[in-house]
Amino acid sequence: MLKSFRAALAMSVITLSAFATSSAIAAPLKVVASFTVIADFAKNVGGDRVEITTIVGTDGDAHVYEPSPADAVAMAKADVVLVNGLHFEGFLQRLVDASATKAAIVTLTKGVTPIDFKPEFADADAAEGAGTGGGKTVTDPHAFQSIANAKIYVKNIADAFCTADNEGCDSYKANAAAYTTKLDALEGEVKAAIRSIPEAKRVVITSHDAFGYFEHEYGLTFLAPQGISTDSEPSAADVAKLVEQIKQDKAAAIFIENITNPRLIEQIAGETGIKVGGTLYSDALSSSDGPASTYIDMMHNNITQIKGAILGS
Structure with a gap:
């Protein structure tokens, strides 16, 4: 009995050692x-x-x-x-x-x-x-x-x-x-969504210029009070210039970004009369229970928000 127990113990040690090596x-x-x-x-x-x-x-x-x-x-x-x-x-x-x-x-x-x-x-x-x-x-x-x-x-x-x-x-x-x-x-879905938006309405306002490649690839125009970095606040002159440009270009929608303070966008929305259409995800994904917890979800969220705000659907 004791021999059997020792043999079993030895086998267990060998098995565990092998498992540890494998791991x-x-x-x-x-x-x-x-x-x-x-x-x-x-x-x-x-x-x-x-x-x-x-x-x-x-x-x-x-x-x-x-x-x-x-x-x-x-x-x-x-x-x-x-x-x-x-x-x-x-x-x-x-x-x-x-x-x-x-x-x-x-x-x-x-x-x-x-x-x-x-x-x-x-x-x-x-x-x-x-x-x-x-x-x-x-x-x-x-x-x-x-x-x-x-x-x-x-x-x-x-x-x-x-x-x-x-x-x-x-x-x-x-x-x-x-x-x-x-x-x-995903790319096919994004391109189809953009095609459904009239060209004259493809102008969108965001917090900072994170969407240049999206604009370049898919044909939307993005305007923003901040440049490509969120490091510094835009000047009052920059904001006034953007407000004037928005009025000229007849921007169809304005969005908050998940990484930035909404205050500036809310100010611009108030000055232009354009309703805030929702949140776009730019430089970061959302938490796991949010609408943009993966890259694919992020792109789906953004194009759905943009299309919905512009077309009212």
């Missing part, structure tokens, strides 16, 4: 995403092979974010760090330096064709570190607002994960392909 081999890839949109892309590509930490959380503003010690710890432990680039994350270099991370820093806008920011606010935003001033052009960093660009982000993530975890490469590529198919369908 160690299958440890998930530690991934840090700079903000929620990238984190969502990474989840769709990585599946259960990745463990993701997000620096700027839901409804957070990456333009003004101040990193915490916990962020530096996460960066230090990471295998891969996924960032937008194009000066979107003003905090990034400080965080990389503070963490002394050895992780690969992967810029997901590699391969994206950047667009320039609208010139009327270019010099002000250049001073915020979004580009160069003195009459030179400023690059718009919000490339993820184009679904075509989102597909480039996804490919870059799959490539980065394959480099860091070659054994999982087939899985990453399959996940990326399946998710890209969903993005293709």
Whole structure:
């Protein structure tokens, strides 16, 4: 009896040891995403092979974010760090330096064709570190607002994960392909929604200029009191200029953004007589119980809000 018990115990130890070794081999890839949109892309590509930490959380503003010690710890432990680039994350270099991370820093806008920011606010935003001033052009960093660009982000993530975890490469590529198919369908829905809006009514007001790539790709015109960064308040002259432009262009709808203070938009709505049409999600996803907890949900929410406010449906 005692021999049988010892034999069983020995087998248990061997089994547990084997399981521990197996678990160690299958440890998930530690991934840090700079903000929620990238984190969502990474989840769709990585599946259960990745463990993701997000620096700027839901409804957070990456333009003004101040990193915490916990962020530096996460960066230090990471295998891969996924960032937008194009000066979107003003905090990034400080965080990389503070963490002394050895992780690969992967810029997901590699391969994206950047667009320039609208010139009327270019010099002000250049001073915020979004580009160069003195009459030179400023690059718009919000490339993820184009679904075509989102597909480039996804490919870059799959490539980065394959480099860091070659054994999982087939899985990453399959996940990326399946998710890209969903993005293709989403793009078709967005384009169909825009086609349903009369061209004369395709002018929308938002808090800051986060939708340049959406405008460039899909044919809506976005006007905003703040430039591409939310770092500074627009001047009274800027707001007055925008109000005049809104009246001339006959803007059809005005929206609050989830990452910004609604006060300025409410002021402009009052001065122009345009009713606030709802909330658009720009630089961050919503919490899990909100209407934009994934990138696909975000794009659905935004186009539904825009179409509904303009057409009254």
